[in-house]
Amino acid sequence: MSDVVLETRGLARHFPSRHGAVRAVDGVDLQLRRGETLGIVGESGCGKSTLAKLLVGLERPTSGSIVVRGRDTATLRGAEMRRSRRHIQMVLQDPYTSLNPRMTVGDIIGEPYEIHPDVVPREQRVRVVQELLDVVGLNPDHINRYPHQFSGGQRQRIGIARALALKPEIIVCDEPVSALDVSIQAQVINLLERLQREFGLSYIFIAHDLSVVRHISDRVAVMYLGKIVEIGQDQAIYEQPTHPYTQALLSAVPVPDPRLRGRRDQIVLEGDVPSPVDPPTGCRFRTRCWKAQGVCAQHEPQLEMRPRSPHPSACHFAEVRNVIRRY
Structure with missing residues (x-):
């Protein structure tokens, strides 16, 4: 280009x-x-x-x-x-x-x-x-x-x-x-x-x-353990995050509006960040991910467009999740 x-x-x-x-x-x-x-x-x-x-x-x-x-x-x-x-x-x-x-x-x-x-x-x-x-x-x-x-x-x-x-x-x-x-x-x-x-x-x-x-x-790339796990236009990343790690990061951002705090989808990650010396097989985020299944340990997801993702995401089960629910 x-x-x-x-x-x-x-x-x-x-x-x-x-x-x-x-x-x-x-x-x-x-x-x-x-x-x-x-x-x-x-x-x-x-x-x-x-x-x-x-x-x-x-x-x-x-x-x-x-x-x-x-x-x-x-x-x-x-x-x-x-x-x-x-x-x-x-x-x-x-x-x-x-x-x-x-x-x-x-x-x-x-x-x-x-x-x-x-x-x-x-x-x-x-x-x-x-x-x-x-x-x-x-x-x-x-x-x-x-x-x-x-x-x-x-x-x-x-x-x-x-x-x-x-x-x-x-x-x-x-x-x-x-x-x-x-x-x-x-x-x-x-x-x-x-x-x-x-x-x-x-x-x-x-x-x-x-x-x-x-x-x-203008665009945002999300890194985890040395790899890009999601990338897209800034508004899409913040309002339509599809990778579980991105969703967890956004859920930790303080919300200044008290009316929205009760509608917050709080995501608390369990476990520690794996060592970059010996990262997990397959998906590097799977040891802390609530969506992880057998395929996540066997096959590393590539950063690419997914059926339920509006932008490239390195997750087998990528889908939009609104971290702050607006009614």
Whole structure:
């Protein structure tokens, strides 16, 4: 598809351990379209951050491909890899540890130009960095300040400015607002949406806060134990979830309207999340699923359209279940 800017096929990352390979990401197929925000949700430890690192080249895949601008970046090395990273950048989770405290804001945002000196001539870099500060809502005159002189929300804006420096097409946001106060979260989300409109950016937006993901995403992918178990348009995922794991996640979201709390379909999962070193046979969710039957242990369900599902779901018994019943 001409509007697909990023595609993964069978993407996997296994980490060796004393007890066997930790299957952090284990066969992920995704497509990101131009100007789209693809949200990725799931519990802690399901592989979201490892997937983010794979997409930007901070981790090398064990197998599979990552196609950006028609090239498989998983096979690139050296100068070719550095050139490909211009097109996909990352906003990290913690604004307090992702910025070097010994560098000024100007040096932090301008560092990409040291790695890619042909992007902006040296004599123009101060001006360009000041323009980036202005774009993300910071005072350009603060270019010589250090990270400790900014608040958490301001530091995350600095991280966003750094990600914009090379004019990428894709930005991977790895839980960019989870360390911020709720009011500041809204400001950062609004900034990301404005930048997307102005620069035509495509986002991979990773988070565990389902409310934030629903607000910003066009499509949503749900991860469990290194695999995508359901994917679809944001409204369809939230209002017509078909995979039991998605339904359980949504049932745990707080409901602000007290009139709806009594109509809530509360789903309490039993048991612990299986180890990624030795995941269950067949469906990985079957050990905690109330729908599990014999076929679930024998055959792993593929992420595909199902007879009673409006979007792809990796469940043999996928069907719509409204977590909040509205009368």
